[in-house]
Amino acid sequence: MSADTPRAAGTSGRKRGRWIAIATAVVVVALVVFHLFNRKQEKNVAPPQIVSVAVATNGNMPEELSELGTVTPVATVTVLPQLSGYLTEVGYQEGQDVKKGQFLAQIDPRQYEISKQQAEAQLAKDQANLDLARADLARYTQLHEQKSIAEQTYIDQKFTVEQDEAAVKADKANIAQFELDLTYCRITAPVDGRVGLRLVDPGNYVTPSSTTGIVVITTMKPTTVQFTVPQNTLSKVLDRYHTGAKLPVTIYSSDNTKQIATGSLYAINNQMATSTGTVSLRATIPNDDEALYPNEFVNVKMLVDTLSNTVLVPTPAVQTGAPGNYVFLVNADDSVSVQKITPGPSDGQFTAILSGLSAGQRVVTDGTDRLSDGAKIRIAKAGPAQAGSAATPASSSTQTSPASGRRKHGAGAAASAS
Structure with missing residues (x-):
């Protein structure tokens, strides 16, 4: 009995130590889990x-529309010759400002002067025939009243007078046509504006079928700017436009960094472009300083309402x-x-x-x-x-x-x- 007691005591001590170690490990694990759980909760709370x-x-x-626009001149005219002939003189400098009616070019007029003289000669001949026919008609009228000539002779003479009168009118028309041709030989500016580069030099034979023309004249001031607005905003523009309000328009440079000019809306197109769903508008610009150049791309801002x-x-x-x-x-x-x-x-x-x-x-x-x-x-x-x-x-x-x-x-x- 005495020999078994120490052995039993040792076994009991080892069991107790094992339980103490297990309990200690469980406590450590619980502390670690608790610490991690609290740390995760702290992370979920976001700081302000x-x-x-x-x-x-x-x-x-301000209720504005910002669109891209193009400077569109009031008038761009390609001066074409009205008749054929050799160009003998050019009376303008390239890039020059011209006034309506100012001399631009001259076509050789000699052929048309000769044709006019021929028409005047034919008129003199036909006028003499008309005078003779009228004198005969006056004599035949007296004889007809006296029953001294046949009725048919009197009627034929009346027709002769009418034919000669028609011939005289035709001659006068021919003369007027040749006078007009002589006017067309002297080509003048149809509008005020600035001429471009010379398209035909003196000595060339020009015809009315020419597509390039002699020169192009573009009106610089005033000018217009054409731009488009989407159909969704058109109703607001129309409401203001139909009340007679002048919608101010401001023009900026193509890079949108500099204001160039100001004007007002004056025309709205009568159709909508089905491919883009937009309507073209046009604003008039005084352009006194000629800051806007024809066909220039610009940015447009139009104040619709406030x-x-x-x-x-x-x-x-x-x-x-x-x-x-x-x-x-x-x-x-x-x-x-x-x-x-x-x-x-x-x-x-x-x-x-x-x-x-x-x-x-x-x-x-x-x-x-x-x-x-x-x-x-x-x-x-x-x-x-x-x-x-x-x-x-x-x-x-x-x-x-x-x-x-x-x-x-x-x-x-x-x-x-x-």
């Missing part, structure tokens, strides 16, 4: 996003996605919510909100790419430049520069975040 915000304000927003006392927000605040058009509305608890809106016209810097937002509400302008509905935010402190931009946009009631009119959302967001 730093954003820039702006307050929706009331103001005026929305008064409408809600305005910075353009970067307006987002487009699955909900449609929306903004991130800042709540009182420093969270944001998705607010659906109906945007109106924009000048690039600000956008009019037709519905879904009221003046005084705050919207996120920068940092929207990291936001979701209900996300917590922290408003960034405004720098010196941003503090001045928090005021109501006074420029929203005037036309903006072409650069601001084409500002991208990303650029506007960067400006708000600075």
Whole structure:
């Protein structure tokens, strides 16, 4: 019995140690799992996003259409010869401004002068025959009244007089035609404008069938600019146009960096282009400084209307996605919510909100790419430049520069975040 007791005691000690080790391992594993679980929960709680915000304000927003246009002259005339002959003289300098009726070129007139002299000689001959026939008719009339000649002789003489009168009229018409030909030999400018490069040199034989003509004259001032508008916006233009309002048009350079001229809309085409769904419009421009050149490509901005006392927000605040058009509305608890809106016209810097937002509400302008509905935010402190931009946009009631009119959302967001 004494020998078995120490052995039993040793076995019992080993079992106890084993249970203690197992319990210790379970506690360690539990602590590790608990630590990892708490750490994962901490990661799921996103920190507030730093954003820039702006307050929706009331103001005026110009409703403009921005389109591409082409400078189209009021008149472009290709001067063609009206008759055939050798060109003997050119009376203009290339690129010269000419007035209507100014001498341009001369066709050799000698052939037509000779033809006119022949027609005048034929007229003198036919006029003499007419005078003789009238004298005979006067004598036959007396004899006819006395019943001294046959009735047929008297009637025949009347017909002879009429034939000679017709011959005289034909001769006079021929003379008038040759006089007109002589006029056509001296070619003059049909309109005021600027002549182009010389197309025919003196000594060449010209004909009316020539397609190139002698010279091209283009009216430089006033001029017009032709552009198109889509059918969806045509109704607004027509509503204003039919009331007699003059829709102002501003012309910018092809790169949209410089204002060139101003004018007004004066004509709308009577048909829509089915291939593009657009309608051509034409604006008249004084072009006194000749800054617009024929067939030049330009950018056109036409002021259709002005929305008064409408809600305005910075353009970067307006987002487009699955909900449609929306903004991130800042709540009182420093969270944001998705607010659906109906945007109106924009000048690039600000956008009019037709519905879904009221003046005084705050919207996120920068940092929207990291936001979701209900996300917590922290408003960034405004720098010196941003503090001045928090005021109501006074420029929203005037036309903006072409650069601001084409500002991208990303650029506007960067400006708000600075």
